[in-house]
Amino acid sequence: MIGEHNENILSDMLPTYYARQFPQNIFCRWLACGSSPQPLCNRELSFTLADDVYLRYLSISHQKDLQTLLQKKCPHKLDVGAVYNTKPSVGRHDAVVISRELVFDIDLTDYDEIRTCCQEARVCEKCWKFMVIACEIIDKALKDDFGFQSILWVFSGRRGIHCWVSDYEARTLDSPGRGAIADYLCLIVGGENQSKKVHLGNENLHSSIRRALNIIDKYFEQLLQDQEFLATDKLNSFLKLILDDALKSQVETTLKKMQEPSLNKWNTFINIYENYCRENGNVIRKIKYLIEEIKIQYCYPRLDVNVTKGFNHLLKSPFSIHPKTGKVSVVFKSANAKNLKIDEIPTIYSLLDDSVAENNQHETNMKAAVKIFQELVFALEKTEAMRKRSDANTSLDF
Template sequence: MPSAEIDVSPEVMLTFYRRLYPFKTIFNWLNHEHAPSRLFTHREFAFTLQGDVYLRYQSFNNADELKKQVCQLNPTRFEIGPVYSARPRDKKTIRAGAFSPQVRELVFDIDMTDYDPIRTCCKDAGICKKCWGFIAAAVHVIDSAIRDEFGYEKLIWVYSGRRGIHLWISDKEAMELTDQQRKSLVGWLTAIHPTAKESSKKPNFRFGGKLPPSLQNALQYLKTIFGELILTEQDCFESEEGYEELLQYISDSRTVESLRTKWEDSPSRSSEDKWNDLLRIASSRPNLIPALEDVIIQYTYPRLDAEVSKHRNHLLKAPFCIHPKTGRVCVPLDVTSIDKFDPEGVPTVGQLLQELDAIGREEGAAISHSDWEKTSLKPYVDLLDRHSQGLMDEVRKEKRKDDVSW
């Protein structure tokens, strides 16, 4: 990537905030109304300044105040927290018991590094179109579970700018969940604990020999993507280390030794070939089917950072911030096209400023406060605007009901 595209100097960031950052869009999304409400005025913002200085408990009356402070501080990024019982900026003047988080979007965080034990194409901070398949699979599973099992509808997925994705759920009921309720909900969705050290001991997904309904529902989808993602693109079982991991799931020692001998004698056998060897054996031994299902779950089921979701006072990076390592914008994504998304194709701050320069030279245009409309950032801002409109429509409906009841 050209160096100009990863320039995130203070000068570049300030231009980005002044001309491109969609403050009004962020306000509408968080506030759910055009007129400022407690959802915004009592909301915590936290800023990471140059030199890793961290500034918490900031709050603002409106989008203009937020923009003024962001441009004054010129942070490398900023984060969004809960709505408190009082304005966060007044925290020091309020007795401790009177300052507590009240509501907050239900959020989820999926990070590509949690897939390092199984992905073969990249490691650590790396991410490519191939390993994005893990994130896409996680999005499909979590999005469906949230909508079907919990009935929430106001979901927006946001690419983190480097190697992960965040989910923000803004349904009123979801925002009002207590910490204990959030913990229970994320516990229901969690099958794999990425913070625990991966071991050769096979996981136990079953209770009384059966998968819980949440995993049974997810498995139907995961079966459809296992072949392409795990066997073809990642080729997870091609190496000796890879197929030894696979054999850990088979409890019958004779079957394990037979397969190990076959695979050692034919080192060129692909992951698909090895999986087909297992399927042929399972066709005459149905007791092996649960083990194969467990493999599919272990290799494709979402790996959630549960701590992010459990607590209302957790801070999460705001959409449209710039990732300091990649220069990419943290953009909202359309779940219906998540499989086609290419993280390396996301606009960078350098690219956006070049687009502005080109437009300015062609048109001789004056600087505008919504210059994002003229750049490749527009479809992403439009996506969050449409989502926010749905939130505002919901508030209007509720107000009409209240008016009628009187």
Template sequence: MPHSVSSNDSAPRDGDEEMLPDAPPAAENVDTAEGQSSETNDNKTEGNVKLEDLFAEDDDDDEFPASSTVDVKMASSPPPVQAAPVKAHSGIDEETMLAFYQRLFPFRHMFQWLNHGIMPSPDMTNREFAVFLQNEAVLRYQSYATAELFRKEILRLNPTRFEIGPVYSTNPRDRKSRPGIQMKPVAKELVFDIDMTDYDDVRTCCSKAEICHKCWAFITMAIKVIDNALREDFGFEHILWVYSGRRGAHAWVGDLKARQLSDDRRKALAGYLEVVKGNDKSGKRVNVRRPLHPHLARSIKLLEPHFNQTTLIDQDIFVGEQQAERILSLIPDKKLADALRRKWDSMPDRASTSKWNDIVTLAKTISGLDAKALKDARIDIVLEYTYPRLDAEVSKKMIHLLKSPFVVHPGTGRICVPIDGRAIEEFDPLAVPTVTELLNEIDEYDAKNPEGPVPSASDPAAEVGSVPDRRMQDYEKTRLKPYVDYFRSFVANLIQDERSGKRERGEEPTTKTTTTTDAMEF
């Protein structure tokens, strides 16, 4: 069975994949066709929120079939409903995609993650999915009541990928069958999107879709800073980081108080984490108040070692004339900037580490220089070159769709695997397996380990007290295993906390927002 993956990466935008338009505003009773929707008006006046006011199981996993039980032929089910086309073509053949969904995709634990429990609830029943079909069409407003229906429908449609939206006040599939119904978003994970292309002006090793270990360090820095802020400043615990499959990462914050945030609070939180602003390379992009906010002071301690290694050594960012002028424009003292320019002009190949040290060395020779202003400028430079660069629009609106974990990136064939944010230094994006590699690993394992009869507890040859071996699941035969195991543990912890919280409040599962006063009260 062929499992080839095309090397053609035809991404339609600078990000990891084409972005669907968001759902229409809740106030508008718009009956939108699949694959089409009106953009929300982001220019409307929103409530101003001051930043200083921000702080007032089941282990039987039969969803992964063993190799002997898999039929990799296309399902003979009715063709999917046609939808408005968008450019979402995958270079991976349909047979390979179907084999991946049948043998490797963790449907049950994906369901439990989004459902926040094992028993079906409105958190999943009223959740929107956007499914990207093989014919380049997209089905909007899909929903799945159970894990089994979720699995069956994805196998039937065999999409190139799917994206996850909010939980609505009613089942999104009912928007046409029940005219006049008001469908509004009531819950959604707080999400963040980090894309390497936003660092193209500060990396010299790669550009656009390309990445390497040197520039991936920018994503590592971003995850460290954002994860730390979400935990320390906002008290969130259930933060799932996911590799985008090519050159970025997404964060899904699953705590109840995060899921229930309104759009104005999401916007304020995104603004709290937005430090590098604007795209004008000739102007200063970091302007922060003094004394530094505790979040920024803490971030500087995390970022300075990365600045020294990544920016100065690995990227050698200040070696060129244009980048040298860029850093000179950020020096507040004109006499110092002129002295540095003369020195660097006489030594055009001077390394970035030496140029960075020159700032302090020459500053000592200039009388009347404001030492505090220079120190602040150096901190601002570190922030500008290393602080996370977020696509803030992704975080601001509950109705925004984001690519699901564990789907296949259509350009690279790599799996969008979860990342342990607290062990981000150990993650290697270039080692993430492709769908073709995983399917080949199953075949290789089965060839080396032909299955024999499953031992019975009554077998006299069996040891006393032994339990019959269970059949090994296909994902366990591949490099996907540690990622699935991490995800399963993450979901189990989330569900345990959800149960504990509901017992303490004496309430049943609900998707309705509640008015409470807690650490997230704005």
């Protein structure tokens, strides 16, 4: 097994990692496509160095610049920002944002009120299912509802996932447009003091909500068993999601007597709910989608909407090393999120130390992640070339 992470030796290892493992060429090509039609040098990068020294408004003109910067500064963390109308270091006070990938940040700490296996920075196979559901729901919505194609999924390096949408239409969205997409994808609303955070009303459900529920249903029973949402010490939180007092009383009386696992309690709750609706037709409209609302509150993606709406938030680069774990922020396909194992994600130690037992497997996983990244960038370059030809032809026709 890999030894304990030691942040103090990162500075010694990072130069070798950046020279041997970090995919500099394809990374620069990705940035260039995302910068177009502005030059690559108008893209902001930031470095976090040892002792949390933070450098903003960095930029590069080509791969050699990046290579020089990485070796000279040896960043413990590399973040990517927006594209400006000028070189960010020159116009840092007056520069105007021209474009930026549409980004989403999902962190497992936002699930701490519902996950029981881990808390805060810890993550395991059980709570990773929340990230799998989030990835599948958001990826499907971005493709089916908005028509985006260039969608990059990246493990954050510690406890979450990031999504970068590089389509030209996504990159050039203004802040209200980004906010509209974020709001469309948000179904969980309310702060820590609000118990019930999902209200679907009584009209027919939107197709996107039904699609999300179909995805949730693939994992819901397993999550019930893994997280024990209806365990005795969690039951009061569950009951607060039932706003009909008579129904809540029936459910509370029955479930508090049960010693069975959460899955059994859930099935009992379903039976009580269905019988209650049959016997009380006058209240059906008020609790029409109670089952769906509960499933969404427990399982639906919890987005940091401020990251999506704004332009100032820089996001960790693909293949950056997370300074707190040593893990690589690997790229993965949305369809393979469920197969991603936290223990199998490459670390800077497993990649650079041939004597580590995981070295061969992690080298293979790293190459697979780089290949996924390459395929996305090649497709993006092709799309950008077609867009530019189309724009040129339109200009000539005019």
